[in-house]
Amino acid sequence: MAGVRAVMVASALSLPLWAAACVTPPLQDTPPSPAPPLVDARTTPTPAAAPPVPAPQPQAPPPATAVTPPAPETKGGAPAAPAETAPVGTATAPAPEVPASEDPLPSAPAPSGKVAGPQTVTAYYVLLDDGGSNGVRFGCNDSLVGVSHPSSAGEDALAAAVRALLDAQAEPEQSQQPPEVYNALSESDLKFLSGSFDGTTVTVYLAGTLSMGGVCDLPRVEAQLTHTAVSAVGAIRAEIYVNGLTLAEALRLD
Structure with missing residues (x-):
């Protein structure tokens, strides 16, 4: 019995060490996690703005x-x-x-750069004592008539007409048979120097001598020269100069 008690006493003494080894240490308190912030029901959270969408840009068509x-x-x-x-x-x-x-269609000919002159020009002569029956009446009951003369291609119309009048031997156009006309300039010796036209007035410069058979030749010379120059270019009036003088001054001297 004594031995049993010794065993029991030894067991009782060693029990706390064994129990102590088997006891689980007490759990430590875990700190509570922070509570989420309270959301006020009266305020509505603003959603995040969406990023801007780029506008479509026009594209060039593909090259052909x-x-x-x-x-x-x-x-x-x-x-x-x-x-x-x-x-x-x-x-x-x-x-x-x-x-x-x-x-x-035939192609048009290229311009040569030079305008061809008229094929005919008109010089004016006198029908003595005709009284305007065959032309324009003027002066001493005479008539003024136009006679056509041929001219070379490219020749100036004014120069060709005045030269035909001053040339006593100038022949009329073959298709025209003029009556017996009188040229009051047939006894004069005049040369054509130059002429010009400004769209209204034609100006003619002559040089030489004037010879007339009487007072009735004065209006005849003036009418022949003036009408010949005017009709050549389509002028309204004419200015005739002889040796630098006007025709009226030259006729008074002669």
């Missing part, structure tokens, strides 16, 4: 591409010259065909 067919081969194996091709998307109209029975 040309399609070049392969060059055909000619006899002998040499490649022919490539034909011109039109860009894709364009239509080329075929050239119109001219019927064989219709001739193409």
